[in-house]
Amino acid sequence: MAIIERPAAVPATVDAVAAPEVVTPTQALGAFRRPVSSTGWKSWLFTVDHKKLGIMYGAVSLFFFLVGGIEALLIRLQLAAPDNTVLSADQYNQMFTMHATTMVFLFVMPMAAAFANYFLPLQIGARDVAFPRINALGFWLFLFGGLFLNSSWLLGGAADGGWFMYSPNSSALFSPSHGIDFWVLGLQITGIASLIGALNLIVTVLNMRAPGMKLMQMPVFTWMVLVVQFLLLFAMPVITVALFLLSFQRNFGATFFDVNQGADPLLWQHLFWIFGHPEVYIIILPSFGIISEVLPTFARKPLFGYKFVVFSGAAIGFVGWGVWAHHMFASGLGPVSVAVFSVATMLIAIPTGVKIVNWTLTLWGGKLWFTTAMLFAIGVIVLFTIGGVSGVTHAVAPSDTQQTDTYHIVAHFHYVIVGGAVMGLFAGFYFWWPKMFGKMLNERLGKWNFWLMFFGVNLTFGPMHILGLQGQPRRMVVWPEKLTGDGFFDMHFWNQIASVGSFVIGLGVLIFVINIFWTWKKAPIAPLDPWDARTLEWITASPPKEHNFDRIPTVHALDEFFHRKYEEVDTADGPRLVKVKSAEEILAEEESHADAHIHLPSPSYWPIVLAAALPIIAYGVIYNLMLSVVGTAVLLLAVFGWCLEPSVADDSDYDPPAGGDSTKELATLG
Amino acid sequence: MFTTGSKLFLGATALSTVSAIVFGASVGGSAGMLGTIGLISVAVVFAFIAGINLFTRDGNVSATEADVERNTAAAQAGVGRSMWPLAAALGSAGLVVGAVSKPVVFKVSFVILLAAAAEWMVQGFSERVSADPKYNEGIRKRLLHPLEFPLLAAVGAIVFIYSFSRIMLNIDKDAGRWVFMVIGAIITAAGFIFAAKRGMGKSTAAGIITVGALALVGVGIASAVSGQHPIEEHPEITSAVCLGTASEAQIEEIDTKASQSVAAKSNVLANVHLTSDEQLYALNTGIGYVQYHEIMVPQSNTVHVMFHNDSAEPRRLTIHLGTFKAADGTEGSEEADCTTAVEKGGTAFLTFKITKSQLASTTPYRLTVPGVEDQEIKLLVP
Amino acid sequence: MDRSKETVSTLGRMPSTRRHWSRAALFTGVGLLLAGCANNAPQDIFEPKGENAKKIDTLQRPVFYIAGIVALIVIGIVGYAMWKFRDRGQDIPEQSHGNPKLEIALTILPAIILAAISVPTVISVFELDKKTDTECIINVTGQQWWWEYDYATGQCGDVKIDKPIVTAGELVIPEKTNVLLRITSRDVIHSYWIPALNGKRDAVPGRLHTLRMQADQPGIYTGQCTEFCGLSHARMRQAAVALTTSDFQQWVDNQLKEYVAPEAGSLAAEGEAVFTANCSKCHQVNDLKNADGSPVLSDPDLYVVSGVAPNLSHLMNRTAFAGWTFDLLTEECRTALWTAKPADFGAMYLKGVTPECFNEVALRDWLRNPPAMKPMFVDPNNLSSTGGKYRGMPNLNLKPDQIDQLIAYLLGRN
């Protein structure tokens, strides 16, 4: 049969005489042609561009934010009345487990990764991250891990052991559904994403700064992201060990948490919180970085005490490793450990306090411009301060034994996480939206968004302080009528207020979503430098070109962009800052000196394929190991393709093939 | 319009269709049914092949398409040699052999067959890529090396590791250590010799290493077939030993061979002390100034007690775990557990869980020290 | 209560400028914190009723005040700066990068405050762990989803206990006595918490933790399991009941009194048979005898994962059942008991559940279908993970007349 031997069509561009001798390689390789398009859905699916990945990180995180938010609203609905029946006990347990897991691992962490991905290279004057394909792999692992985790809702119920998943309640004996298996494996997958992301970003920051940019000239956001990546680098392996132990126990019969064999359940708690406490700073520091950019911009003066802010950030990251056991003051550690960890915990309040002081003093003497971003940033100072001081009350260990596992703690960490981290991320949205999309988010809707969220946070989590002190424990599907106390301001009242507040927050978020759509459809093109900003990312076009910088900027100062715009001029009244150049002029200057050959990494199929293999393996671990074999085959195939692929596409991979001098290649392993 | 090939297959289609009709009409029953379906299938297949022949014009290259003609496989240099048909054949044979003998043969053959199929396919594909064999070979390598190299390395490592471990299992334990050391030394020494003797050809060095590795694998397979050296037994504490009803020899063996490792278990229920004048008392955790001679043990609770021996003799602490009737009503024997013998000044942990009320047992729950008379601590399990 | 009213009115008069708003937020925050002590919730942590809780209270109150004041000052300064330095068209300010001296000062200041807090903290940590003044030890064991108390034989304060006592849900202790709880668990981690008497201590299986308990006066102090422990975590409650020494002696005597079989032929006697046939597989009633005179022994480890079920010998001497969740007393009687003066409390408590105070509805519902009232892991079709054992009490499908008989029988278990 002569079927398969039909020759390939003659490529149009190949020279008529030479062509028949040798068919060009990529046509021969068919599917292994690299994706090259820079528009259309494929350009997103196979992209390795840090900006596109950043936007996708953001979009997916926002989706999970809504998922986690709906879970939160259901929880508050259930708790709005005593002995309520909106959710069953089983559903409620799944709900609060997944609310925390989703918000921590699938919203706040990846949303910080979104900003880090997008702005870190821009802030240090790089064209991309060190390992672009690994960057793409990180995103897809996060997405697939998150979807895998949430697929448990449809496959017999989600995890029901709380996000802290204390053993032995997490063993198959006490949680027979597959929920916890999904949780363990899903977190392993997203954990890999965090780990490789951390490697990538650390290398990027340390190795790829623009000429002249010293470490102490990096924007604070970059600094905080760097600290966070180090925390991730060292915290992820610890939770990886804990998750391995748990999945070996649940799936392969190991005995790590089997008390009848003499196991000590505190092992899990130690491993979890050695990861879990740095995790708190992993969550909060990016937000600190963002508002450290926003506050100086809208106060029109540099961050007060840049060095102190940077060092306190690093100190938080460092001391954060020595305080994990303050989550275990009631666990029976013995008085010596408790005393040590209690004092260490107080210690960490000092660098945190330094930051608050510096932000406040940044405002002092400034020329404050109350944009939405600025309001969110100031909101962070206020709310984080409240969360911080209530944190000190828990650092006092005996006092903590009364407060822990009550709503007082819930109030505390929501002030810190929602008030500190989430509000900071929102400041980032409003601040950087024009840079990312070339359009400003609507400021009027933005103000609504801010006030509703600010009001809502206080309304929801403020009363929880009282509820906790009145003795309402956490994680309870119902609270009983007979414990509500006397008078009008009883538990019942405060629970209702908190529930109303949660819907106010929900409304604020809804307005944000509306704002996004409004901006997308209706908003005019934003000015190039709408905020009179200070750092390097604003030197680029909005949105930045694919290669970021036409020429790599040379850095002379902290707040480089600001110093290019403004110069000090001596006047009769002494020195005055005068604007000497506009952003447009600076951009035009950069464009006129564009580098001749800019090499960018080419898109690739393999990150997404490789990432897809892991959930398959994970499903296999839960249901049938044969599926894992299939997943491993896909994994091998993807690694194979990855290795096969040159980091830059052949000319002939372009359709039509590009000329020899086109812009491509940033040669890297990743 | 119709090519030669398509005419042939169209004819065959017509023939089988007719036969199907005739067969179906003449033969009844299930045999007729099966036969008809078979013939119809044959007809469909012939029709399909005829269609393909039509579409490809029998695979004949049109005389006008000069470029294409040069690029057809037929116009290309002959294909190179290939080991994959042989491997595939071996794999298939192994599959059959495995199916009737051992599953492991079947599995290995299956993997060989898969690998051969994959390699064959890629080779076939790459040899037809262009008219340039050198380029084609490049394509093959580009496609397969990233897969071949790691897999080969993994398979090689596994075979080597497995063989070596079988040798170690086969030979005597003491000899094993020496063999282990000697093989390690030989490998290292070989490295230094080869590195120093630069006159030695690369293939010679590679050959020697390969021969050595093969020898190891060979001995490994032989060892796997011949079996294992005897397995050491580790005695465990039994009720008989604890109650002192076991033979002297058994007790002796336990005391010398049983594990002496103790877990630093936190938070014991009570500390049991044997004083220098052989008095036994317990200190309940949390109330240090009362010497108890009965302690309450919550039912079904895993409990640790710590035994301190201050007497001159090595002593063990024995817990009497009751005597129960079996389901058929027969009287059981007393169950017990104990620590290993503890020297003077030493400590040991005893962990136990009592699931039945003391009323269910015909003998009392208690802690005793064999060899010390009239001293006991009652365990109350209401 | 008055403080929380203030708080709300601050919320109500929400001023319009941001400065005022942030100040309002601040007052709300601090007010909310302090309002915890303002009303009469039974588990309020600012109403200590024993020596240990009072120690914590004297430690934490100043910390709360300091925390509130610090927050107040910071937010006040932020608010002031927002107003003072708003954009009024002034020049772009000097690009100052900070003032190291000021910063060092502002770093040392919180360090001093925290150092001042840490000293009493460390002292309290050790004081609250002291074990040398123990006058009574009680084993407290948590399991899904109830607490068991085992009183060891020996002295408990001034009272001597001759035989072990096993009870559930309600911890009874002599007043003004240093009781040491020895806490552990049979399955997952629980946490024992009576806010009025002390902070929490986790009940960790395989570990034994101690917790000091001391009550200044007779009364009932409620608590709740505070470590998430599965399905019915919310319905795992407990209480500590403090009695005077003489009342405590009476309670002990009552716990150890002889079993009184119901009068033959009565409804309760039929109930005894129903109990023996159905309930006694797991639940022990001390000294209950079979027809042949042999003791009826429960064998809960065959049926329940934790290996125990509440001892029902003196059920009607407790005020609630099923993880101390559902009242055995009617609403009226319960309120009377909870609000009784310390002097009257003991007598009222020792009466137990009298027929007129008996909350029959709850117990009847419970016997009809326990998992419907309290979620438990008892679906007989879904027990493969536990090897056929229950976690909780299954529905025994008792008939209405059996329930009547059982209730009559149980009412006599006082």
Add this chain to the structure above:
Amino acid sequence: MADIAVHDVDHAHTDHGAYEDHAPHATSTGLSNNKLSMWLFLGSECLLFGGLISTYMLYRGRHEAGPGPDQIFDIPLTSVSSFILLMSSLTMVLAVNSAKRKDDRNTSLWLTITALLGALFVGGQVYEFTSFYHEGLGFTTSLFGSSFYTLTGFHGVHVTLGIIMLMVVVFIMQRDRITGDKAEVVELVGLYWHFVDVVWVIIFTLVYLIPS
């Protein structure tokens, strides 16, 4: 002998993604991206083994069933295998050294020797596991069993991956050109290999030598 050095033969392809492309871009630290990321990765690995070692240290004396560590460990045997692994670190140093001198012949040779010694070590471990299993210590037998197999198993997997990496480098050096800086590839694998060795030294000391 140049004639037995790697034959860089045939074909037009220079693309072996994983082993190529150290574009000599100047980096801010002077370390190449790959090397820096390998160091960071190994830092992260320290915590992974830290967690596993802690687990083992906590559980090594806990065996309600089955034998305990003092009953089954064969210290002389493990000493030999530790020594062999340490020797492989030495040969790895020699490989890196040869690579830096662009001596392809000896680089391949020392890499092969390192891989063989590594395989010998893993072989010893497989033997050890098998005999422990026969002596009654399974993965699910006791806490000691679970944590022992998990810790040493994770290490063994690391060594095995190292062997595969070594062999792949050898193959590629033999069959293909490695584009870019050949010495760096060898150095990266070397870093990993030394790390795995150091971890073993810690495991050997804590698990085998210090009695529980």
